[in-house]
Amino acid sequence: MFIVKYKKIFLSISVILVLSSLVSLFVFGFQIGIDFKGGALTEVVYQNNRPLQSDLDNAFKTLDLGSVLIQPTGELGYIVKSIDLNEAQHSLLLKTLSEDGKSPLEEKDFNSIGPSVGRELTRKAIIAIILVSIAIILFIAFAFRKVSKPVSSWKYGLMAIVSLLHDVIIPIGLFTYLSHFYGAEVDTLFVVAILTILGLSVSDTIVIFDRIRENLKDKIETNFSDTVGRSLDQSYMRSVFTSVTVIIVLLSLFFFGPESTKYFALMLTAGMFFGTYSSIFLASPLLVLIEELQSKNK
Amino acid sequence: MWKRILYILIILILGFGLAFFVFKSEPKLNSNFENEASFLKNFPFRLGLDLSGGSHLIYKADISAVKTGEVSVSMDSLRDVIERRVNLFGVSEPVVQVQNSGFVSGEDEKLIVDLPGVTDVEKATAMIGQTPLLEFKIEAPKDTPQNAIVDKDGKVTLDTSPQFVSTELTGRYLEKATLQFDETTREPQVSLQFDDTGTKLFAQITKDNVGKMVAIYLDGAPISVPVVREEIPNGQAVISGSFTPTEGKQLVGRLNSGALPVPISLLSRQTIGASLGGNAVTAGVKATIVGFLLIALFLIFWYRLPGLIAVFALSIYVTIMLSLFKLLPVTLTAAGIAGFIISIGIAVDANILIFERLKEELRSGRTIADAVSAGFSRAWSSIRDSNISTIISATILFWFGTSLIKGFALTLGMGVLVSMFSAVMISRIFLSGFIFIGEGKVARFLFGSGISK
Numbered sequence: 001m002f003i004v005k006y007k008k009i010f011l012s013i014s015v016i017l018v019l020s021s022l023v024s025l026f027v028f029g030f031q032i033g034i035d036f037k038g039g040a041l042t043e044v045v046y047q048n049n050r051p052l053q054s055d056l057d058n059a060f061k062t063l064d065l066g067s068v069l070i071q072p073t074g075e076l077g078y079i080v081k082s083i084d085l086n087e088a089q090h091s092l093l094l095k096t097l098s099e100d101g102k103s104p105l106e107e108k109d110f111n112s113i114g115p116s117v118g119r120e121l122t123r124k125a126i127i128a129i130i131l132v133s134i135a136i137i138l139f140i141a142f143a144f145r146k147v148s149k150p151v152s153s154w155k156y157g158l159m160a161i162v163s164l165l166h167d168v169i170i171p172i173g174l175f176t177y178l179s180h181f182y183g184a185e186v187d188t189l190f191v192v193a194i195l196t197i198l199g200l201s202v203s204d205t206i207v208i209f210d211r212i213r214e215n216l217k218d219k220i221e222t223n224f225s226d227t228v229g230r231s232l233d234q235s236y237m238r239s240v241f242t243s244v245t246v247i248i249v250l251l252s253l254f255f256f257g258p259e260s261t262k263y264f265a266l267m268l269t270a271g272m273f274f275g276t277y278s279s280i281f282l283a284s285p286l287l288v289l290i291e292e293l294q295s296k297n298k
Numbered sequence: 299m300w301k302r303i304l305y306i307l308i309i310l311i312l313g314f315g316l317a318f319f320v321f322k323s324e325p326k327l328n329s330n331f332e333n334e335a336s337f338l339k340n341f342p343f344r345l346g347l348d349l350s351g352g353s354h355l356i357y358k359a360d361i362s363a364v365k366t367g368e369v370s371v372s373m374d375s376l377r378d379v380i381e382r383r384v385n386l387f388g389v390s391e392p393v394v395q396v397q398n399s400g401f402v403s404g405e406d407e408k409l410i411v412d413l414p415g416v417t418d419v420e421k422a423t424a425m426i427g428q429t430p431l432l433e434f435k436i437e438a439p440k441d442t443p444q445n446a447i448v449d450k451d452g453k454v455t456l457d458t459s460p461q462f463v464s465t466e467l468t469g470r471y472l473e474k475a476t477l478q479f480d481e482t483t484r485e486p487q488v489s490l491q492f493d494d495t496g497t498k499l500f501a502q503i504t505k506d507n508v509g510k511m512v513a514i515y516l517d518g519a520p521i522s523v524p525v526v527r528e529e530i531p532n533g534q535a536v537i538s539g540s541f542t543p544t545e546g547k548q549l550v551g552r553l554n555s556g557a558l559p560v561p562i563s564l565l566s567r568q569t570i571g572a573s574l575g576g577n578a579v580t581a582g583v584k585a586t587i588v589g590f591l592l593i594a595l596f597l598i599f600w601y602r603l604p605g606l607i608a609v610f611a612l613s614i615y616v617t618i619m620l621s622l623f624k625l626l627p628v629t630l631t632a633a634g635i636a637g638f639i640i641s642i643g644i645a646v647d648a649n650i651l652i653f654e655r656l657k658e659e660l661r662s663g664r665t666i667a668d669a670v671s672a673g674f675s676r677a678w679s680s681i682r683d684s685n686i687s688t689i690i691s692a693t694i695l696f697w698f699g700t701s702l703i704k705g706f707a708l709t710l711g712m713g714v715l716v717s718m719f720s721a722v723m724i725s726r727i728f729l730s731g732f733i734f735i736g737e738g739k740v741a742r743f744l745f746g747s748g749i750s751k
Contacts, residue, residue, distance in 0.1 A: 043571075084566070087420050108571035110419065116406065117356055117566045128698040135690045143683050189633060192695065192706050196640070199691030203644075203684030207651065210680035238654035241600075245650065246643035248596065249589035253639050257585035258578035258632045260348065265636070 003236075004229040007285030014166055014282050017274070021173020028176040033185035036122050038115035040085045044097055045077040047104045053078075059096050065089060071183075077108070084112045125191040132198050137161055140202070144213060150224050151291050159286050160205045163278035167201035168194055171270040178263060189264040197271030200246070204239060204272075205279040211235040212284065224291045228284050236280050243276035302731045309724055313614040316621045323624060341624040344391075345414075346631030346705055349579050351572030352414040353422055357562040359407040364560060370398065372560050373407055380409060382554065383426055389413050409562060419569050432472065432553060433515040434500070435462035436507050462513045462520075465503055471496025473533075475553040477546050480538060486546035487538045488553070497533025505529040582635035589639055590616070593646050601653045603744035604729060608649040611724035615645050618720055619713060628712070634705030641713020644688065645721040651677040652725065656745070666745055667730075674726050681722065685714050 003010065034041055053070055056078070060068040069081040078097065085093060090112065098105050140157035171193070178184040211231040221227040247269055254265035323338040347354050364372050373396045381394045393412040416422050438461055473493040480487055492500050503512060507526050514522045514537050522537045541549065593612070597605035619638065623630060656673030664672065692711030695703055 038566075086564070087423060091420065106571070107417075107569070108573065110567065110569040112567045114356075114358075114565040116358070124698050128694055131698075132691050132694050135694065136687055139687060139690060143686075188703060192633065192703055195691055195695055196706075196710070199688040202687040206684045206687060207680050210683060214676075214679075234658065235654075238651055241650045241654070242647040245593055245596065245646040246640065248592045249639050249643040252589035252592060253585045253636055255585075256581060256588050257636065257639075258581040260578060260632045261636045264633075268640070 003232050003281060004225055004285060004288055007281075007288060010281035010285060011289075014278065017173075018166055018169050021169050021176075024173045024176045028180035030176060031179045031183065031185045033187035033190075034081070034084075034111060034113050034118070035187040036118045036125075038084050038113050038118040040080075040082045040090075040112040041109070042080040042082075042090075042093060042097075042107065042111075043073065043077060043109035044080070044094070044105045044107050045074065047076075047106065049103070050076050050078065051099055051103050055099075056097065059099070063092065063096060065093065068093075084114050121188065128191070128195060129198075132195055133161070133164075136164070136198065136202050140206070140209075143206070144209065146213070146217075150294065151287055155290055156209055156287070159283045159290075160202055160209070162286060163205055163275075163283040164198060164201045166278045166282060167271055167275040168197055170274045171197060171267045174270050175263070175267055178266070184263045189261065190267070193264050193267040193271070196268060197275065200268075200272055201275035201278070204243060204275045205283050207239050207242065208232065208235050208279050208284055212287070225288045228288050232280060232284055239276055239280060243272050247272050302727065305727045306731045309614065309727060313617060316614075316617040320617055320620045320624065341627070343623060344627045344629045345575070345579065346629045346634065347412055347414060347568075347575075348570050348631050348633075349575045349582075350414045351417060351570050351575040352412065353416045353419050353570075354568040355411040355413070355419075355423065355426070355564065356566045357409040357411065357426075358565045359409055360561045360563065361407050369407065373398065373409070376409060376560055376562070380411060380426060382551070384411065384413065389416055406565075408565070415572070417569050417571060419567050423564060423567070432468060434465050434467040434503065435513040435515060435520075436465055436503060437461060437510045437512075438463040462511075462515075465499070467492075467496060467499040467503060471499060472553060475550045477543070477550045478536075485538060486541060486543045487536050488546055488550055490535045490537065490553075492533035492535070494533075497531070500533055500535065501529060501531045578632050582632060586635065586639055586642075590642060593642070597646065597649070601650075603732065604649075604653050604656065604725070607728045607732070608646070608653070608721075608725050610728065611649070611721050612642065612645060614724055615717055615721045616642065618716055619709075622712065622716070623709075628708060629705060630709075631705035633703070634709045637706040637708070637710035638713055641710050641717060644685070644714055645717035648677075648681045648685070648717060648722050649725055651681055652722070660742070660745060666741060669745075670726075670729050674722070678722075681718065685718050688714050 050072075053072065056070055057068075060070075065085070066083040071079045071081075073079045080093065080097065082093065090110070094105075094107060095101075097103075137157045137160075140160050141154050144153040144156045146153075175184060175186075175190065179186070208231065211234055212228055215221070215227050215231050215234075221230055250265050250269040250272060254262060254269065257265060319338070319341075323341045325342065359373060359376060361369050361372065377394050377396050381392070384392045384394060391414060393410070395410050397408040397410055399407050411426065413422055471492050472490060473496070474491045476489050476491075478487050478489050479485065504526050508528060509526065511523050511525050513520045514524075514535075521541075524538075590612070594609045597608050599605070601608065619641070622628065628634070652673050655677040656669050659669035659672045659676075660666065689711055692707045692714065695707035696711060698707075
């Protein structure tokens with residue numbers, strides 16, 4: 001099968017994508033949202049017309065609210081980012097935005113998150129990512145415990161993790177790009193997206209590995225590389241289609257869904273796409289590569 | 299064969315029954331909602347704060363003064379007090395929960411308050427934080443200078459009426475407050491019943507001060523200054539101030555809810571405007587419908603008869619999920635809807651795995667009946683294993699959860715579990731019901747897939 005035959009080309013594509021994502025991560029970095037670092041976000045919509053941004057900027061300079069960042073949103077609205085506010089500061093902020101009542105406004109959204117809540121969320125996110133990864137490695141090692149020749153089952157687990165990292169790093173790279181150019185911020189949903197990609201990526205890889213497992217049991221080919229090739233032949237269609245359906249719903253979530261889950265849907269779409277790519281073009285060819293290295297060393 | 303038809307009928311009845319339930323119990327869909335039985339009215343969709351609008355408050359409890367062993371008891375009583383105060387504003391379905399300190403949640407004891415529909419955070423936090431302070435004071439000797447009093451919360455109040463001095467009797471010894479109306483003037487009154495200690499104190503005070511004034515102070519201001527006519531041994535007192543029935547009711551509620559057992563401070567506030575939430579609901583519903591239709595088209599065009607059956611099975615899956623959302627109930631958030639949408643995708647996954655397998659079995663020369671049963675049994679291991687990994691992530695996410703993440707993990711995890719059994723089983727029963735169409739060319743075409751043949 002051509003995927004196994006040209007595995008080095010496909011592996012290189014993956015390596016390039018991962019490397020460029022990492023470069024983007026280090027060059028652009030993230031904008032961390034208030035969910036994690038604490039702070040306040042206020043969204044207001046003016047009833048008639050909104051005051052000039054420069055006027056508001058000047059008004060805030062005289063106040064003791066730290067640095068206040070004002071961004072226009074929609075036709076008549078502003079999003080205001082600041083340090084976390086207590087009640088007095090919050091009403092002062094609203095009073096200033098309404099120019100002491102001259103420009104009537106409606107507050108659509110207000111979030112004020114203390115720094116300790118942000119720290120707690122950061123810790124939870126890290127623990128969750130580690131736990132999900134460990135649980136998945138254990139699960140794969142368990143699910144593939146019966147196939148240990150010629151490649152031992154923990155190596156299937158390892159390959160699934162390699163493709164999992166690939167599937168997570170590329171969407172993160174995409175996100176740093178969005179973060180840099182469109183102001184997307186790392187929030188709770190970002191972490192949810194990463195964790196969901198972890199789950200979906202593995203489930204996709206398992207569909208292919210499951211076929212390899214079955215074919216190894218039935219001994220349909222004499223050597224490992226042909227078995228993997230045949231398995232890919234038999235299962236790539238369904239792998240692509242299953243992903244296509246998930247991607248269809250994710251895209252409808254992106255185009256028609258709520259504003260708050262837009263970037264989330266986009267990240268998951270990328271995760272799903274590269275998840276499918278990696279289970280066909282990365283995980284299985286890597287298994288063959290490992291087996292070849294093993295037999296060379298013997 | 300009859301058994302199969304029976305199964306199909308049972309599923310159809312169940313599916314339509316659930317769809318009917320979802321339709322009838324939703325005010326937006328059922329124009330006759332007001333006249334429905336109360337059973338149906340009790341199960342609307344429960345929308346999270348981000349969809350319904352409202353406030354989400356996180357308080358930190360200062361437990362430094364509490365003994366180590368009593369932390370959880372005092373946190374529970376804190377929750378009860380706050381819950382009673384919150385109930386006073388007549389919010390529908392407020393949520394007040396304690397988040398204990400721990401390795402994952404951090405070292406603070408926290409209290410989380412969700413107030414659906416309340417967007418005036420200032421007012422809400424003011425009411426939650428308010429501690430009613432009830433004091434009983436007696437006339438001071440004539441030559442007493444003006445002084446300041448320190449109450450039990452450490453608050454210093456300048457006593458503006460130096461003719462009264464504090465007694466030991468405070469709202470702490472209150473057992474119950476009730477609202478009643480004066481029999482002659484119909485003015486609202488608040489009747490107080492003290493506990494044993496309070497009754498003794500009150501008896502002593504009234505005994506010592508017959509013919510003098512006893513002032514009842516609320517939050518540092520006198521609200522009622524009656525003259526004692528005789529000793530009151532039964533521990534009952536009446537406050538008749540100039541308040542409206544509503545104020546009287548609020549006062550009773552506040553007195554009954556008592557003082558906070560531990561001081562609290564606000565850590566974070568989130569308010570979501572109702573219009574923003576409404577837009578998110580519309581968008582979420584639209585995304586679900588569009589996603590579902592696209593998948594249905596794809597399945598029918600590509601997989602023909604099995605695809606059509608899968609669409610049918612999926613519709614039943616969706617009604618099962620919607621009914622579960624109503625019955626359990628599950629609080630739906632934007633992230634929760636996203637989880638549900640993804641679970642639809644995963645439910646389709648299972649069917650595709652089966653159909654691709656079915657196609658292979660057909661190609662290898664089996665009869666349609668054999669291919670259907672082999673397709674299901676051989677695809678099962680990959681469906682099971684691939685879904686387990688999603689369930690693992692969902693479980694950990696749920697446990698990790700802030701409310702936003704919990705909503706997502708719950709709908710996704712539930713969706714995968716339900717789809718593993720419902721979507722797969724229903725497709726199978728229906729498909730087995732169709733094998734009577736035989737082995738003809740048409741049958742082979744209907745069970746085939748792709749663009750050709």
